[in-house]
Structure formats: structure tokens, C-alpha cells
Amino acid sequence: xxxxxxxxxxxxxxxxxxxxxxxxxxxxxxxxxxxxxxxxxxxxxxxxxxxxxxxxxxxxxxxxxxxxxxxxxxxxxxxxxxxxxxxxxxxxxxxxxxxxxxxxxxxxxxxxxxxxxxxxxxxxxxxxxxxxxxxxxxxxxxxxxxxxxxxxxxxxxxxxxxxxxxxxxxxxxxxxxxxxxxxxxxxxxxxxxxxxxxxxxxxxxxxxxxxxxxxxxxxxxxxxxxxxxxxxxxxxxxxxxxxxxxxxxxxxxxxxxxxxxxxxxxxxxxxxxxxxxxxxxxx
Amino acid sequence: xxxxxxxxxxxxxxxxxxxxxxxxxxxxxxxxxxxxxxxxxxxxxxxxxxxxxxxxxxxxxxxxxxxxxxxxxxxxxxxxxxxxxxxxxxxxxxxxxxxxxxxxxxxxxxxxxxxxxxxxxxxxxxxxxxxxxxxxxxxxxxxxxxxxxxxxxxxxxxxxxxxxxxxxxxxxxxxxxxxxxxxxxxxxxxxxxxxxxxxxxxxxxxxxxxxxxxxxxxxxxxxxxxxxxxxxxxxxxxxxxxxxxxxxxxxxxxxxxxxxxxxxxxxxxxxxxxxxxxxxxxx
Numbered sequence: 001x002x003x004x005x006x007x008x009x010x011x012x013x014x015x016x017x018x019x020x021x022x023x024x025x026x027x028x029x030x031x032x033x034x035x036x037x038x039x040x041x042x043x044x045x046x047x048x049x050x051x052x053x054x055x056x057x058x059x060x061x062x063x064x065x066x067x068x069x070x071x072x073x074x075x076x077x078x079x080x081x082x083x084x085x086x087x088x089x090x091x092x093x094x095x096x097x098x099x100x101x102x103x104x105x106x107x108x109x110x111x112x113x114x115x116x117x118x119x120x121x122x123x124x125x126x127x128x129x130x131x132x133x134x135x136x137x138x139x140x141x142x143x144x145x146x147x148x149x150x151x152x153x154x155x156x157x158x159x160x161x162x163x164x165x166x167x168x169x170x171x172x173x174x175x176x177x178x179x180x181x182x183x184x185x186x187x188x189x190x191x192x193x194x195x196x197x198x199x200x201x202x203x204x205x206x207x208x209x210x211x212x213x214x215x216x217x218x219x220x221x222x223x224x225x226x227x228x229x230x231x232x233x234x235x236x237x238x239x240x241x242x243x244x245x246x247x248x249x250x251x252x253x254x255x256x257x258x259x260x261x262x263x264x265x266x267x268x269x270x271x272x273x274x275x276x277x278x279x280x281x282x283x
Numbered sequence: 284x285x286x287x288x289x290x291x292x293x294x295x296x297x298x299x300x301x302x303x304x305x306x307x308x309x310x311x312x313x314x315x316x317x318x319x320x321x322x323x324x325x326x327x328x329x330x331x332x333x334x335x336x337x338x339x340x341x342x343x344x345x346x347x348x349x350x351x352x353x354x355x356x357x358x359x360x361x362x363x364x365x366x367x368x369x370x371x372x373x374x375x376x377x378x379x380x381x382x383x384x385x386x387x388x389x390x391x392x393x394x395x396x397x398x399x400x401x402x403x404x405x406x407x408x409x410x411x412x413x414x415x416x417x418x419x420x421x422x423x424x425x426x427x428x429x430x431x432x433x434x435x436x437x438x439x440x441x442x443x444x445x446x447x448x449x450x451x452x453x454x455x456x457x458x459x460x461x462x463x464x465x466x467x468x469x470x471x472x473x474x475x476x477x478x479x480x481x482x483x484x485x486x487x488x489x490x491x492x493x494x495x496x497x498x499x500x501x502x503x504x505x506x507x508x509x510x511x512x513x514x515x516x517x518x519x520x521x522x523x524x525x526x527x528x529x530x531x532x533x534x535x536x537x538x539x540x541x542x543x544x545x546x547x548x549x550x551x552x553x554x555x556x557x558x559x560x561x562x563x564x565x566x
Binding site: 052058059060062159160162163164166167173174178253254256257 | 334335336337341342343345346442443445446447449450452456457460461464536537539540
């Protein structure tokens with residue numbers, strides 16, 4: 001099978017010019033893609049949003065692993081040079097499986113933010129916010145403690161934030177009241193660093209920065225993941241040779257619904273989006 | 284295949300004692316099941332929540348139809364005497380397909396509420412709230428106008444309400460502010476009746492009644508659907524003969540996650556919940 005929608009009938013002749021593969025359950029991972037485009041403007045990308053099965057958060061680890069394997073298989077068939085799991089839930093449940101099973105570098109969205117927070121915090125008291133699934137998985141807490149054994153981690157699940165981001169209610173009374181309700185216990189515990197552990201939350205960052213005040217540093221997992229992507233490509237001598245970059249988007253449901261939300265998350269309209277089927281056959 | 288989990292090795296000898304099948308994308312349809320149990324305490328039920336693929340709202344009509352066919356197939360294989368589509372999105376996209384393809388009565392969750400609202404309104408100015416998918420489908424508007432041609436329908440999509448219901452934030456400042464933001468344009472249009480067109484919204488009913496005030500009558504689609512279920516069974520001489528009723532629940536994902544939320548929606552703990560696979564084979 002040819003790497004559909006990359007650059008012609010076969011894989012690029014220079015392996016450095018193969019695209020970076022990025023997947024998420026839906027649109028949230030576009031904040032990671034946006035950060036990759038901003039920090040690595042010369043790289044081609046293939047994004048897959050599993051929109052027919054979004055969200056992964058409330059689904060069981062086994063189901064999420066199966067979906068993640070299918071998504072990764074779709075992208076590796078298209079000749080990617082590196083895989084970014086731009087989904088906290090998939091990272092928590094499927095990072096081990098995917099990184100062991102593939103012969104390209106695999107990066108999740110948890111470790112980069114956790115390491116940045118561990119390095120940035122002065123007091124070592126670090127807050128983490130995410131979906132209920134991410135918080136209950138304990139994945140950020142483990143990654144922060146691995147990077148800094150003396151850290152104290154305070155987590156809060158903020159399920160309403162995804163709905164607020166998708167609704168475009170990113171400032172004003174409703175999100176601010178919700179933020180206080182979720183975050184005041186973390187501020188009372190005197191966190192000095194707050195990890196935005198969900199790919200939807202970068203949209204709420206200005207509001208969260210206001211609510212948190214100047215004494216709390218926000219760590220954006222999407223930006224941290226893009227920085228780590230750049231470091232990894234450079235370390236493996238996989239940085240693009242300079243050929244013209246191409247961005248492709250695939251979704252597992254209707255492209256129309258994806259286009260509507262994508263602008264909010266990517267900060268620009270998406271071009272080249274195709275609908276594909278995953279998991280139609282026996283698993 | 285035996286009707287798993289009904290009442291023994293075969294279907295009940297009296298067809299009136301077969302269960303009512305109820306399905307939804309997740310837990311929301313449990314408000315319909317709860318109303319059926321309250322109004323028809325002698326009926327056995329089988330509930331299917333397609334929790335591995337929840338929510339249907341943001342998915343395309345074709346995808347929703349495929350999922351709904353699979354859910355209906357699962358329930359009819361278990362010998363149900365009637366099918367209730369306890370999901371607004373599935374009703375909007377799949378009611379026609381399912382009612383034409385099955386030889387048992389099929390009831391959606393849209394028409395009963397629409398007809399009650401059409402009958403209850405004095406002025407004929409009727410508000411409808413639901414998910415974005417339900418509102419954009421226009422299904423309530425069409426059903427209301429079919430029942431009352433002189434009606435004026437004002438709709439508002441309230442995507443945050445599902446997250447608020449699942450979070451248990453059913454009263455207080457955040458839901459009230461969100462409700463005003465969504466509903467004030469409907470009150471300004473002088474609606475005298477408001478249809479709760481989403482199975483999650485019964486949890487918010489007391490708060491919505493406060494915000495709406497005494498001049499607006501709330502119509503709960505879940506209760507209207509249960510009343511219509513009772514009428515249909517009676518009209519077809521299918522009301523239970525009086526044998527002891529049994530309630531079974533199936534989900535397509537982990538049962539643990541379902542149990543956690545189910546209490547909120549059903550008002551009681553669920554017993555007998557099993558996980559089953561749908562759509563694993565070629566579609």
C-alpha cells in the first residue's frame with residue numbers, strides 16, 4: 001500500500017522527510033499538532049482523529065488499547081518516521097504496548113509535561129488537571145515522581161473543561177466559576193506549578209492563568225510534547241532535510257463535523273481531511 | 284441463541300411476558316428506563332448502553348444508523364416484545380430504518396415529548412433543548428409541527444448540560460448561569476412550554492424549573508416516552524400477564540464505569556449488568 005496522501009506514489013526517498021504521525025481520539029490532539037507545526041515548521045505530519053469512537057476517556061483500558069493499536073497501525077502503514085500519541089488516555093493505557101511493538105520512536109503526551117513541571121517547580125508541590133480517566137490512571141503523578149522523587153502531586157479531574165473548550169466558552173463567568181470549583185483545593189495546597197494534562201485545555205489557558213494568578217506556573221503538555229518531539233528527531237538524526245512540508249488529516253467519522261471544531265483547536269482551517277474506517281474487521 | 288438473561292432456557296411461554304428492549308449510547312437512556320419502571324412496574328426490561336462508542340451526538344447519521352442497527356439486533360435476538368430507542372440522536376437518524384425493519388412495535392424518544400408539548404402549550408410557542416446533534420436534526424421541531432401546525436418552535440443546543448449531569452453539578456451557580464446563557468433567548472421569545480429533549484436533562488429538571496419559573500411548563504421526554512410505551516403495550520394487548528418482572532442491563536464497555544454513573548441516572552443501583560461486544564465483525 002502506498003503512503004496515501006504523503007507525496008506521490010511511494011515513500012519519500014529520504015527517510016528524514018517521512019511525516020510525523022499524530023493521533024488522538026478526536027480534535028483535542030490538534031493542540032499538539034499545532035504546537036508541532038509552530039516549533040517544527042519544516043516537518044510533514046499525518047494526523048488521525050478517531051472521531052467515530054471519541055472520547056476514549058470514559059472507556060476501559062482494554063478498549064482504549066485496542067483503539068490505539070488500530071490508530072497506530074493506520075499511521076505506520078503510511079510510512080511515518082515517528083509516532084506521537086496526542087491523547088492522554090491513550091498514552092496512559094497504550095504507550096507501553098505501542099512503544100514496544102514499533103520500530104520507530106514513540107512519544108506520549110504525559111512524560112514531556114511531567115518532566116517540564118518537575119524541572120520548573122521550586123517548591124515541588126505540583127498540580128495536575130485532566131479528565132477523570134487521566135487523573136485516575138495516576139500517569140502524570142508517576143511520571144512527575146520518576147523525574148523528581150521529592151515532589152508532591154495534587155490532582156483534580158475537571159470533566160467540564162472539555163465541554164467548555166468544545167463549546168468555545170473559554171472565558172467569562174461559567175468557566176471561571178468551574179475553574180475555581182476544581183482548582184481552589186489545589187491552590188489551598190499551595191501548588192506553584194500546574195500541568196494542563198488534557199489536550200483540550202490549551203484553549204482555556206488564558207482563563208486558567210488568570211484564575212491561578214502569577215504565583216502558579218502553567219505547563220502546557222501540548223507545547224512540552226512538541227519540544228520533546230523536536231529533541232527526539234534531532235537526537236535520532238531524523239529532522240526533515242528541508243523538502244516542502246505537507247499536513248494531512250484523517251478522521252474515522254464525518255469530515256464535516258471535524259472541520260467545524262478543528263479551527264478552534266488548530267487555530268487555522270484544516271486542509272486535506274479524509275474519512276477512513278478503523279476496526280471494521282475482526283479485532 | 285437463547286434470550287440470555289431473561290427467564291430460563293427459552294423465551295417466556297406467554298409473549299406478553301417478553302421484556303421491553305431499551306437502548307441508548309450510554310447511561311442517559313436510564314432516565315427513560317427509570318420512568319418505564321415507575322409507570323410499568325410489572326414489565327421486564329433489557330437495557331443496552333453502547334458505552335464503548337458513546338456519545339452518538341457528534342457522530343454522522345450513517346455511523347449512528349449502523350450503531351443503532353447493531354444495538355437493535357442485539358436486543359431483538361433476546362426476544363423483546365417492543366423496542367424503545369432511548370436516545371435522541373439514534374431516534375433522529377435511525378427511527379425510520381428500525382421501525383420499518385422490525386416486526387415488533389418501535390418507539391423513539393422524540394415523538395412522545397413533542398406531542399405532549401404540542402398539547403400542553405397554550406400560546407403554541409414551544410422551546411426545545413437538546414444536544415447539538417438533536418437540535419440540528421430538527422427532529423423535535425418536525426414532530427411538534429406535525430402535531431400542531433400553528434406552533435412556533437424555538438430551539439437551543441445545550442452541550443454543557445450533559446457534562447453537568449454526569450458531573451453531578453445539577454444545582455448551584457455553574458448550572459444556573461449556563462442555563463440562563465442557553466435559555467434566556469427562549470424566554471425572551473416567550474415560550475410557555477419547554478421540552479427537555481435529551482435523556483440526560485431529567486437530572487437537571489429541578490434547576491431548570493427554577494430558572495424557567497412558573498410561567499413555563501417543562502415536558503420531560505423520558506416520562507412522556509414511558510407513558511407512550513404503556514399506551515402502545517395496552518393497545519397491542521402486550522401488557523405483562525403479571526409474572527415477576529426482571530431487569531437486565533448490558534453495556535459494550537466495562538461494567539464498572541457504567542455502574543458508577545448508573546445510580547445517578549436510574550436512582551437506584553443496577554443489578555445484573557454484563558459486558559457484550561457489538562460491531563466486532565464486518566458491518
